[in-house]
Amino acid sequence: MSQVPLGPxxxxxxxxARPHRTAAVQTxxxxxxxxxxxxxxxxxxxxxxxxxxxxxDPSTEAIEEGINTLxxxxxxxxxxxxxxxxxxxxxxxDESPRCVACLCCSTACPAQCIHIEAxxxxxxxxxxxxxxxxxxxxxxxxxxxxxxxxxxxxxxxAIRMDTGIHxxxxxxxxxxxxxxDLLMSFSGRDGSKLTQNPRHEPSDDSYPGVTREKGH
Amino acid sequence: xSIVEVILMLxxxxxxxxxxxxxLAIMLTWxxxxxxxxxxxxxxPNRTVVWLPTPVAQGAAVGPALxxxxxxxxxxxxxxxxxxxxxxxxxxxxxxxxxxxxAILMTWATFAIISGLVIRRGARSSLDLWxxxxxxRHIVYTGLGAHVLAIVLSSAFAGTEQGLVLQDWYYGGGAAxxxxxxxxxxxxxxxxxxxxxxxxxxxxxxxxAFVADGLKTLWKEDFIPPNxxxxxxxxxxxxxxxxxxxxxxxxxxGDTLCFGSTPDGHLDITKLxxxxxxxxxxxxxxxxxxxxxxxxxxxxxxxxxxxxxVGAALAGWASDNKYSLLGGLRAASQMVSYExxxxxxxxxxxxxxxxxxxxxxxxxxxxxxxGIFVQPLAFILFFTSAVAExxxxxxxxxxxxxxxxxxxFTEYAGMKFAMFFFSEYIAVVSxxxxxxxxxxxGWNLPFLYRDGFHVALGGTAxxxxxxxxxxxxxxxxxxxLLKVVGLxxxxxMIRWTxxxxxxxxxxxxxWRKLLPASLVNILATGLGVMLLQGAEGSLATALRVVCxxxxxxxxxxxxxLFVWLVVFLLKPVHKRKMLAxxxxxxxxxxxxxRNFRMEx
Numbered sequence: 105m106s107q108v109p110l111g112p113x114x115x116x117x118x119x120x121a122r123p124h125r126t127a128a129v130q131t132x133x134x135x136x137x138x139x140x141x142x143x144x145x146x147x148x149x150x151x152x153x154x155x156x157x158x159x160x161d162p163s164t165e166a167i168e169e170g171i172n173t174l175x176x177x178x179x180x181x182x183x184x185x186x187x188x189x190x191x192x193x194x195x196x197x198d199e200s201p202r203c204v205a206c207l208c209c210s211t212a213c214p215a216q217c218i219h220i221e222a223x224x225x226x227x228x229x230x231x232x233x234x235x236x237x238x239x240x241x242x243x244x245x246x247x248x249x250x251x252x253x254x255x256x257x258x259x260x261x262a263i264r265m266d267t268g269i270h271x272x273x274x275x276x277x278x279x280x281x282x283x284x285d286l287l288m289s290f291s292g293r294d295g296s297k298l299t300q301n302p303r304h305e306p307s308d309d310s311y312p313g314v315t316r317e318k319g320h
Numbered sequence: 321x322s323i324v325e326v327i328l329m330l331x332x333x334x335x336x337x338x339x340x341x342x343x344l345a346i347m348l349t350w351x352x353x354x355x356x357x358x359x360x361x362x363x364x365p366n367r368t369v370v371w372l373p374t375p376v377a378q379g380a381a382v383g384p385a386l387x388x389x390x391x392x393x394x395x396x397x398x399x400x401x402x403x404x405x406x407x408x409x410x411x412x413x414x415x416x417x418x419x420x421x422x423a424i425l426m427t428w429a430t431f432a433i434i435s436g437l438v439i440r441r442g443a444r445s446s447l448d449l450w451x452x453x454x455x456x457r458h459i460v461y462t463g464l465g466a467h468v469l470a471i472v473l474s475s476a477f478a479g480t481e482q483g484l485v486l487q488d489w490y491y492g493g494g495a496a497x498x499x500x501x502x503x504x505x506x507x508x509x510x511x512x513x514x515x516x517x518x519x520x521x522x523x524x525x526x527x528x529a530f531v532a533d534g535l536k537t538l539w540k541e542d543f544i545p546p547n548x549x550x551x552x553x554x555x556x557x558x559x560x561x562x563x564x565x566x567x568x569x570x571x572x573x574g575d576t577l578c579f580g581s582t583p584d585g586h587l588d589i590t591k592l593x594x595x596x597x598x599x600x601x602x603x604x605x606x607x608x609x610x611x612x613x614x615x616x617x618x619x620x621x622x623x624x625x626x627x628x629x630v631g632a633a634l635a636g637w638a639s640d641n642k643y644s645l646l647g648g649l650r651a652a653s654q655m656v657s658y659e660x661x662x663x664x665x666x667x668x669x670x671x672x673x674x675x676x677x678x679x680x681x682x683x684x685x686x687x688x689x690x691g692i693f694v695q696p697l698a699f700i701l702f703f704t705s706a707v708a709e710x711x712x713x714x715x716x717x718x719x720x721x722x723x724x725x726x727x728x729f730t731e732y733a734g735m736k737f738a739m740f741f742f743s744e745y746i747a748v749v750s751x752x753x754x755x756x757x758x759x760x761x762g763w764n765l766p767f768l769y770r771d772g773f774h775v776a777l778g779g780t781a782x783x784x785x786x787x788x789x790x791x792x793x794x795x796x797x798x799x800x801l802l803k804v805v806g807l808x809x810x811x812x813m814i815r816w817t818x819x820x821x822x823x824x825x826x827x828x829x830x831w832r833k834l835l836p837a838s839l840v841n842i843l844a845t846g847l848g849v850m851l852l853q854g855a856e857g858s859l860a861t862a863l864r865v866v867c868x869x870x871x872x873x874x875x876x877x878x879x880x881l882f883v884w885l886v887v888f889l890l891k892p893v894h895k896r897k898m899l900a901x902x903x904x905x906x907x908x909x910x911x912x913x914r915n916f917r918m919e920x
Contacts, residue, residue, distance in 0.1 A: 133700065136818065140810075143359045143817045148888065150358040155524075157440045158893045163907030167898040173363045174913065182910050184902040 188252045188265040190272075191243055191282070192290035195297040201288060202262035202303060204235040209254035209263055217247035218254060230307040238284060245271055246280035261301045268293045332611050336568050340801075344808070345745040346534060350526055352745075352812050359816050366525035368532045377519035378510040385506030389499040392419070396495035409484075410594065412491050414788040419494030420470050426501035428463025432456040434508055444512070457890045464886070475783070540734035545640050548731065552638035557732065557739035560631025563624040564746040570617040571753045572679040574609035574763050574797040575770065578602035578789060593789045598771045609797065610679055617678040618670065621754060622663055625709065628747065629655040632711070632718060632728050635740070639731035647727025650823070651711060651718035657830040658708040658715075664838040665701045668845035669758050682762030689867040690874065691759040697841045699759045701834055706751035707811060708830070710744055714818040717826060752807035760803045763796030766875035777872070 128134045150171050153159045160168035163181050174181055183189070194202045205222035223239035225232040250271070254263050267290045274280055291297045304311040350365075357364025372380070396419065399406040407415065436456045438448045474490070477483035513519050521527065544553055578593035596602060614620050629652050636648015672694050673681045685691055692699045708715040719727035729740045756762060767775045772787035787795075821829065855863060899905050907913055 136814075139817045140813055143813055146359045146361070147355060147813070147816075150361060152889060153893065154358070154363075156436065156889075158895075160895050161907070161912040163913045164897050164899060164904050165895040166904070168895050169361070171358075171361050171363055173361075175363060175367075179913060181903060181913060182907040184906050186902075 183268055183270070187268065187270075188250050188255075189267045190245065190269040190290065191248075191254070191263055191265050191287055192267050192292065192297075193241060193284065193287040194262055194264055194299045195288065196303060196305070197298070199297075201238060201241070201284070202260050202299075203238045203241060203258075204260055204262070205238045205241075206236075206259065208257040208259060212253045212257035214251060214253060215247050215249045217244040218242070219244075231305070234306055241284040241287060243282045243287065244280060245282050246277060260303070261299045264292065264299065266292045328607065329611075332609070336571075336573070336611055337565055340573070341565060341568050341746060341749055344749045344804070345742050346530060347526070348745045348748060348808055348812070349533065349741070350528060350530075351809070352815065353528075354525065355809075355812050355816055364525065365528040365532075366522060368525065368528040369520040369522050370527055370531070371518045371520055374513060374516055374519055377513055377516075377521075381506045381509040381513075385502045388502050392495050392499050396491065407491075409487075411788075413487055414786070414791065416487050416490035416494060417474065417785075417787075418791065419498055420490040421467060421494075423494045423497035423501060424463060424466045424470060426498055426505070428459055428466070430501050430505035430508075432459040432463070433505075435459060437512075447508070457892070460886070460890060475785070534738070537735050537738040542736065543731070543733040545731050547640040549638040549640075552634050553731070554736070556631050556635035556638060557736040557743075558631075559634060560628045561739040561743045561746075563627040563631075564743040564750060567621050567624045567750045568753070569611040570614055570620050570678055571750070571757060572608065572610040572682060572762060573753075573800050574793050576601065576679075577607040577609065577793055579605035579607055581605035595772075595786065596770050596789050598769045598774075608679065609793070613677070613679065616676055618666060618676045621678075621750075622659070625747070625750070626655075626659055628709075628743065629659075631740075631743070635732065636728035639728070641731050643724040643726075644728050644730045646724045647718045647730065650720075650724075651728050654711070654715065654718060654826060654830075655709060657827060658705040658834075661701060661830060661834040661838050662705040662709060664835070664842065665698045665705065666758065667838075668695050668698050668841045671842075671845050671849050678757050678762075682757055682764065685761040686764040689870040690761040690764070693870045695759065695841070695845065697837065698845075699755070701838050701841065702759070703755060705830075705834060706755065707814060708826075710747035710751060710811075712744065712748070712811070713815040714821050715826060716820060717823055720820060748808055748811050749804065752804045752811065755807050756800060756803035760807075762803075763800040765795065765799045766871045766878065768792065768795060768799075775875075777868070 123129075149169075153170055160166065160170050160172055162172045162174045162179075166172055196202050203220075205220055207220055207222070210216070210218035210220050219240065219242040220238050221240040222236045224236055231237075248271075250265070252265055255265055269290065288297070292299075302310075354364050356362075394403060395415065398404050431451070431454070433456075434448075435451045435454055438451050439456070443449045443452055470490070473486060474483070477486050544550055578596050580593065593602065593605075632651035632655070633648045636644045636646070636651065639645070639648075669681070669691060670676060672691075673684045675681060675684075681691070688694075711718050717723075717727075719729065721727075724730075729737055732740060767773055767783075768787075770789075770792060772792065773783065773785040774781065775783040852859070852863065897908070899908050
């Protein structure tokens with residue numbers, strides 16, 4: 105083991121320039137005054153804009169300096185039109201779900217968060233043998249990745265994500281299990297529980313398709 | 321001491337402590353958070369809301385307005401109904417000026433606020449539609465112009481036949497317009513909220529400090545560590561809280577009020593002097609706006625302010641916690657160090673003023689010039705050590721949370737914690753009050769004398785406006801409060817600007833920079849006092865000119881600040897829009913994020 109010599113070691117590397125400490129810097133006062141000036145300009149500008157309601161709009165004027173804070177949830181940023189929010193099950197005219205329990209959505213779902221139990225219509229119902237209905241329709245919103253594949257997959261426009269509601273923060277996992285009734289209680293952004301796409305029931309006169317009764 | 325004087329004394333104590341110091345301290349807590357938010361581009365605490373049923377809110381708007389109207393009507397028109405004798409011409413003149421300016425102020429303020437609201441939330445009634453024709457900026461300009469016009473008219477016609485007619489107009493018309501404006505504003509507010517299910521009282525987030533932060537601590541658990549010294553642990557917050565409050569006893573917050581006196585030499589509260597001479601003091605029936613008038617005023621202040629050290633040190637020692645002990649030791653050594661500078665700095669001021677009585681110091685400044693012009697270095701030194709005394713940033717090492725948790729009050733919770741917290745803010749208020757009294761002329765305003773406003777330069781009078789005695793006192797108290805609030809605000813600003821010192825830097829600053837500087841200040845002041853004392857002839861004239869110039873400077877600075885404030889507040893604001901994102905485009909199509917806008 106070699107002996108390390110005592111005394112100052114030779115310093116390697118390039119020296120960093122020390123800041124020039126003028127009398128003004130060393131007395132603190134001018135620099136403190138400068139700092140206070142910056143603080144005060146922020147204070148006066150922001151207070152004035154706050155009290156007079158001249159704050160920049162957080163969505164459209166976010167480029168501006170100032171208080172851009174949104175007071176969520178009293179104030180919300182408007183979501184884009186195609187925003188995928190919490191799902192809803194659309195209604196028919198008679199307030200039954202448009203869903204025919206074909207399981208396309210639950211098959212397409214990459215997160216496997218949709219659970220459907222299909223039920224048959226009772227004997228004598230015009231829809232019996234033609235389509236089914238969901239006895240249970242459950243979405244685990246905590247597992248959902250909001251990809252929108254279920255909406256793409258649905259042949260009946262029965263499931264939509266146009267509620268504009270984003271996933272809500274709950275305090276237990278059970279509350280994220282959305283059952284059929286809850287899903288059907290949401291309306292789209294236009295306030296309607298229906299959709300713009302018309303649906304023609306087999307018993308309607310407007311029904312365009314081929315029916316056994318019409319003898320095709 | 322008569323019973324009236326005892327009652328007046330109690331009123332003074334309650335007024336000072338309950339109405340001035342405590343609310344100021346609570347509002348400072350609020351303002352501190354508010355400032356912190358504002359300087360960091362945040363909203364700050366504004367969510368606390370007290371919901372009022374609509375009728376209650378309407379009553380709260382209209383009730384005080386009706387009360388004000390009743391008082392104005394009684395004063396202005398009571399003599400017509402024989403409620404009191406007809407006012408003398410002097411009464412009419414001074415009341416008329418006040419009425420006229422209050423009427424102008426209330427009118428433009430009411431219209432400007434309503435038209436600002438209409439611009440923000442859209443017109444809802446035909447009055448709103450009509451108000452939309454005017455911009456608030458123009459209303460304010462018109463209002464300020466009307467003030468100037470009123471002053472010009474009254475001084476142009478002073479002492480003439482038309483002047484008396486104008487006085488009558490100011491008196492009767494001013495009172496009538498004042499009542500109309502007050503009622504209009506309150507009525508509009510009550511009308512505007514008539515369809516609301518309930519009205520939220522937000523007051524710029526002020527309930528946050530009073531209700532959410534202040535009252536909350538009363539219901540919190542009062543925790544005492546198991547091995548703590550129970551007596552001392554409970555005693556410490558009281559030791560630091562109450563001395564901080566009691567120092568206000570010697571602070572004079574206004575000039576002496578002059579009342580008449582009863583035959584047996586007591587004070588007659590029903591006879592307030594109408595006007596007093598410019599020089600001299602009233603002897604009988606004087607009422608000091610100061611709780612006690614001690615001849616050792618300043619020493620009393622230091623004696624009690626020094627007690628705060630004991631509270632902090634005891635809290636640290638009694639908590640049975642290493643961090644608390646460190647914090648207590650830091651607090652004690654820091655406060656002792658800076659107390660020395662603080663005391664020595666004021667020796668210069670004592671030499672100049674030649675007294676320890678705070679009210680006499682203010683009077684000296686009224687006759688000569690403000691303390692900041694005679695002792696500028698002392699002002700900076702005293703301000704620095706006052707910030708250090710209240711243990712606030714940049715000197716908040718006793719509670720440096722990045723090093724020793726919360727310092728000496730780590731083991732405190734609930735109201736005891738709040739007492740430490742408040743005593744810090746009360747220390748801010750009291751040091752600001754002392755600074756205002758010693759360096760910023762206390763209740764003095766430039767050119768405001770005991771008998772009114774007199775602007776004179778070199779013997780030529782430029783502007784003369786005699787003002788009633790009561791009003792002069794009120795203006796003085798308001799000026800004092802404004803100075804205290806301004807200095808408190810400066811201390812908060814410093815808190816939001818500077819980083820914390822290191823402990824060795826703190827000690828070095830205290831002992832090796834501030835202390836020698838304060839000794840130099842004493843030396844320089846001593847020399848100055850020796851040379852200038854008893855100055856006669858041309859030297860005395862020169863000093864007088866310098867004093868007048870400083871008064872003029874203060875007046876000009878105040879006027880400049882006022883103009884700057886008006887221009888700053890009324891400057892139009894243009895915001896650039898950026899609609900790059902689809903979210904922003906959607907928001908713009910919906911008229912912005914303003915549908916549920918929470919302001920202030």
